[in-house]
């Protein structure tokens with residue numbers, strides 16, 4: 545029985561199976577990064593949907609290792625300096641707050657916060673020594689530590705805890721989220737941004753970076769509603785970013801390939817090395833280059849990312865605490 549790595553429900557539904565050899569060939573072709581070794585000898589990966597919480601994840605659940613990320617993080621696009629979710633996060637921050645960022649990379653969000661004029665106490669966590677070195681060159685001190693370890697020694701210590709484009713890389717999904725909630729003060733705000741499974745990327749094929757071992761879980765709007773209940777949080781908002789200018793070509797490109805497959809009634813696997821896919825890419829490339837220029841805010845679908853805001857409820861006082869508060873009030877009056 546396949547058990548959900550977030551809510552522990554059984555009866556996961558297999559949506560599609562993906563031969564590891566096909567995935568390995570895709571990563572070798574695009575990034576010269578072999579990945580087959582990472583899946584414990586499995587010949588096939590399955591994307592599974594939890595019928596209870598709507599999480600989608602790959603079985604076996606396995607992420608990239610240091611060698612894999614060392615290959616990717618030297619690509620110029622890997623650490624994007626500004627992410628749209630930084631702007632979305634800003635209204636939830638105010639002076640004097642303690643902010644914890646999990647998966648801080650080289651400290652781009654911290655640099656953005658410094659420029660915002662807010663006076664915040666920032667802590668960043670990341671696994672990468674390379675990211676730590678890069679952050680240090682900007683004067684930002686981040687810790688190489690897991691959030692699970694950090695929350696043990698810093699419970700209820702931050703007004704804001706955030707993770708931008710991180711959760712989809714995580715193997716220990718539940719303990720990761722539980723630790724973020726643990727580090728949050730009652731009344732505090734949890735901010736999460738992930739690639740949206742309710743956007744065009746969910747239907748994209750040969751999109752290696754939305755596949756294992758890079759992205760190993762996928763998140764719908766429905767999952768955020770269910771997650772709030774499981775984590776005892778209030779879901780404040782779920783916001784989709786508009787299609788970013790640098791994703792316009794990819795949107796038209798993927799839509800064209802999907803339309804060609806649908807027109808001929810062909811099944812469209814997540815990874816497809818067949819000749820028909822190569823042929824579909826020619827009109828997709830031409831239309832992508834032509835039509836992307838005509839896309840703007842007025843005619844674009846949801847963009848790549850979804851941004852969710854949760855609030856940790858204030859702890860209900862037990863009767864003893866009520867009594868003490870009352871006594872203190874009497875003394876001050």
Ligand SMILES: [Zn+2]
Nearest residue numbers: 548551594597
């Ligand atoms: Zn579940």
